[in-house]
Amino acid sequence: MAYAQPFPLAAPPKPEQTFYGPDLAVRLICPDCRDPNPNIIEEFGSGDLVCGTCGLVLGDRVVDTRSEWRTFANDEGDDPSRVGGPSDPLLEGIGQLDTIISFRDGGSGMARELQRAASRAQNTRSERNLLSAFRDISSWCDQFSLPKTISDIAKQLYKRSDEEKLLRGKPLEAVIAACIFIACRQAHVPRTFREICNLTHVSKKVLGQCYKALEQAFNLSPGAQNHNSTNGTQVISTGPEDLLIRYCNHLDLPPYFHGICKDIVVEARNRGIADGRSPISIAGGAIFFTCFLLGKPKSLREICTVAGVSEGTVKLVYKLYCADKDKLVKQKWIDEGKANLDRLPPIEVAVAK
Structure with a gap:
């Protein structure tokens, strides 16, 4: 006896997926001009949408999508810097975020006194000496046509000698001259003692004393080619x-x-x-x-x-x-x-x- 094959059951219908998106058919046009190709201008200063043809305000509270920093570049284009120039790691905040008070107050003298008081309160004597030494190092390296690498090395050497009080009592010019001389050797830019003395107007005897003191403190061994294994510093004497x-x-x-x-x-x-x-x-x-x-x-x-x-x-x-x-x-x-x-x-x- 044959039995009829039952029909398969139909699959339940899938629920329709709802698509959410902007209606691209909607256009913003000026109700007065009714131009099919409107000239809509976004005024970010006031946050309004304005018709460029008749000047009618079409909307307000526009979100400014441009960069939130000002442009300080000298050439054309946007300046990607939001916070200005980079900070100097050698200064550690000294003299980089200070408030400067102008002393041009019409001759009363009050602003000048405030400026002096603020200057004394902001930086200690050691910080002011460090800033002055850094300025002298940069100035002398520029006069000697030395690259910025030597200036940075000399600043590091001077800061370390100042923190460890290695050359207490020595003239500031002699200490700076010795740091520049050592930096020239480390950067493989040979300069002689006489050239450094002529640049900084420091006597050869005082410069030699400062150099010997820094040489012993930093464990810099002079020679034809000597490598310092203590701090990874390479010093090559001038040949x-x-x-x-x-x-x-x-x-x-x-x-x-x-x-x-x-x-x-x-x-x-x-x-x-x-x-x-x-x-x-x-x-x-x-x-x-x-x-x-x-x-x-x-x-x-x-x-x-x-x-x-x-x-x-x-x-x-x-x-x-x-x-x-x-x-x-x-x-x-x-x-x-x-x-x-x-x-x-x-x-x-x-x-x-």
């Missing part, structure tokens, strides 16, 4: 080859001159020629020697003025180099026609030229 490129630029010598002069200085040091002489004396004598060797003579006075050494020291280094000229001059320089040993005159003739 004659480090000074050559700057001296050659001041003397307006060709680019290849520096490479040959540097090789002569390194070879002379390896052979022990002119050992014990100061780096600036060796650099000046090497330039004087190389000028005659390559046929680019410069007067002795020019070289001594650039290097900051006396003529006697340059003459002595020149004599020592001429005595071993066969060991210092490479054969390939002669084969290429750059160098000629016959161009090296005796010291009396060289000085006369």
Whole structure:
């Protein structure tokens, strides 16, 4: 007996999903102008929607969606800074959020007294000294054409020496000069003692005392290439080859001159020629020697003025180099026609030229 197959039950209908969204067919037009393409202007200053054709106010309390900070940039475009320039981590809030009172009150003098009182209350004497030292460091580094990296390192060294009272009783200029000198060595920008003394007008004796004190306190070991493992500071003493490129630029010598002069200085040091002489004396004598060797003579006075050494020291280094000229001059320089040993005159003739 066959049975009829029952029909399957129909699935229950799914509830319709309601879509919520803005009605894009609704447009805001001016009831007076009834322009299909209205010119609606948002006045953020007053928070109103205004018809640009007739001036009718169409709405109020408009939310300003633009940036909430003012634009302080000198060029066109928005300035992404909301709080001004970055704070200096070395100052730790000193002199960065102060209130300055103007003293132009028409001559009564009350505002000037308030300004002095506020200045005394805001910063202590140590803070004022720190700000003054930082300004001097920045000013001297700018005069010496030193990069900002050296200025920052010098400020860190001075702040540490001031906090630990390492150079109590020493002149402020001498402490700043020693910090700049150490910063130049750490940043591999060689400057000599004499150059720092001429910049800061500090005597070489006082500068040396401050440098020795900071060297012992910061565990900075001088030498050709010494690395400080205590605080991760690398200090490299100034060698004659480090000074050559700057001296050659001041003397307006060709680019290849520096490479040959540097090789002569390194070879002379390896052979022990002119050992014990100061780096600036060796650099000046090497330039004087190389000028005659390559046929680019410069007067002795020019070289001594650039290097900051006396003529006697340059003459002595020149004599020592001429005595071993066969060991210092490479054969390939002669084969290429750059160098000629016959161009090296005796010291009396060289000085006369």
